[in-house]
Each structure stands twice: as structure tokens, then as C-alpha cells.
Amino acid sequence: MSERVREGHRGTGPGAITPDGCAVELYERLPVGDEPDVIARAVPARARVLELGSGVGRMTHPLIERGFTVTAVDESPRMLERVRGARTVCGPIEELELDERFDVVLLASFLIHTGDLRVRGRLLRACRQHVADDGCVLIQRESEDRHENLPQERKITGGIVRVVSSEPVRPGVRSVHVEYLFPDARWTQTFLSRPLTADAFEAALAEAGLAVDAYLTEDRTWVRALPVPGRSPAAPG
Ligand SMILES: C[S@@+](CC[C@H](N)C(=O)[O-])C[C@H]1O[C@@H](n2cnc3c(N)ncnc32)[C@H](O)[C@@H]1O
Numbered sequence: 001m002s003e004r005v006r007e008g009h010r011g012t013g014p015g016a017i018t019p020d021g022c023a024v025e026l027y028e029r030l031p032v033g034d035e036p037d038v039i040a041r042a043v044p045a046r047a048r049v050l051e052l053g054s055g056v057g058r059m060t061h062p063l064i065e066r067g068f069t070v071t072a073v074d075e076s077p078r079m080l081e082r083v084r085g086a087r088t089v090c091g092p093i094e095e096l097e098l099d100e101r102f103d104v105v106l107l108a109s110f111l112i113h114t115g116d117l118r119v120r121g122r123l124l125r126a127c128r129q130h131v132a133d134d135g136c137v138l139i140q141r142e143s144e145d146r147h148e149n150l151p152q153e154r155k156i157t158g159g160i161v162r163v164v165s166s167e168p169v170r171p172g173v174r175s176v177h178v179e180y181l182f183p184d185a186r187w188t189q190t191f192l193s194r195p196l197t198a199d200a201f202e203a204a205l206a207e208a209g210l211a212v213d214a215y216l217t218e219d220r221t222w223v224r225a226l227p228v229p230g231r232s233p234a235a236p237g
Helices: 024-029 035-042 060-065 117-130 198-207
Strands: 010-012 048-052 069-074 087-090 102-107 131-140 152-156 159-170 173-182 185-193 210-215 222-227
Touching: 024 185, 035 060, 035 131, 035 222, 048 060, 048 117, 060 069, 102 117, 117 131, 117 198, 117 210, 198 210
Parallel strands: 048 069, 048 102, 069 087, 102 131
Antiparallel strands: 010 185, 131 222, 152 159, 159 173, 173 185, 210 222
């Protein structure tokens, strides 16, 4: 069963598909990488984390095991029902209005690369609005070569991920097609991505009242940003 879809996004394969084309059953099997360690090194121990776009909890669960308290947000109820040990909030990040602030706000999985500029502004606004004055926002951005030399494939436990293509669809926006192949199942996801140079990325953050504090990994895909004092997020556009 599929939920409503976001423009330019679609997914195929067994089980429920989220509005952005992710397959719930696929994310249940995808192994987590080093993301929880990158996060744990960058923030205070036992911090209160607001995780935006948590999916089934692939990162949530290791973070909880490391002693963090997590509030997991996702617009897919089918994803969220698999999350254990975290408070869950179901709805679009763009519309999030929690009456509290967190030590850490996490915007991973390249969500910042949404093709829709208005959505991007609202995602960053949600980050700024929900981070404590002395807290931080951790963002995962695409690597510089993400859209080059395709197709590319890599092995994961039990299967293969193949980034098949990335085609321009309108100025600044690409349509990316990815396949996930397992002996017993095949999923695909097509989604829109707006690549961002480091300058464009930092400018988008600045508009939302956030400033880069550190690039956390050698490939510069993980970033810690801090709220700029006195710069509240503008009203949603
Ligand atoms: C690629 S999956 C990654 C999930 C998780 N971060 C992980 O690494 O396993 C993206 C998730 O974000 C959710 N999502 C994407 N855009 C969203 C939005 N604007 N508001 C709420 N949830 C969103 C999707 O429903 C999906 O569960």
C-alpha cells in the first residue's frame, strides 16, 4: 500500500512506499553505516535529539543504545510504527511546531537537497526553531561527486545498491534513480535532488539563522551548524 506521493518522487517494490518514494521494508533491512558514531562524536553525551525523517529507526535505535533520548519525526506512519524506544511524531517536517527545543536537531539522509526551494526553507526553519540556544543542528549533505560517473554500485549486507542515473529535469534540479537488489526482492526509488555547492549550502543555512560550525567528516558530508543568536527563523514562505 502506498501513501500520498511528493512530486517527482516514486518508489516500487514490496510493501508500503512513503510519499518520497522510500520502501518501508527496504529500510527495515538496510544496514546502518557509521552515522551513529559520527553523530555521537559531534554532540554532548546523553543529549536530547530531534531526528527529522527517522524512517524505521535505522539511526534512531543505535542512538538510543548510545544513551541519547530521541524524538523521531516522519510523515510516514508506516515507517514510524517500526520505531522502538523513541517518542514519535507523525507529520511533515515543514509543518513541525513542537513547543520545545532540543540539544541536537538531526536532518540526515540528504533531505536538505529537496528539489523544492520552499520545502528546503521550511526544513531549515524547523531545524532553527527546534534547536536550543546552546544546541546544534547536524546535517548530512551529498558528496561533491554524488551525481557523477553513474551508474555506480556498492555491496551492502545481502544485496546491492545501484545509483542508476541522475538526469537534469529543471534548472538546478536532477531526477535520481536508485535500485536496491536482493536475492528475494527488488526496490527502486526515484527522487528529486538539488545539488548544493558548499557556498550555496552555507547561504541556505544563513537564510534560516544557522551557521556552519564544523565539517565533521573528511568528505564534508556531515556538518554541525549552530543557531545564530538573535536570528529567529523567518515565517514560513
Ligand atoms: C531516505 S529515508 C531515510 C530514513 C532514515 N533517516 C534512515 O537513514 O534510515 C527518508 C525518510 O524521511 C521521511 N521524509 C522525507 N521527507 C519528509 C518530510 N518533508 N517530512 C517528514 N518526513 C519526511 C520519509 O518518509 C522517509 O522515512
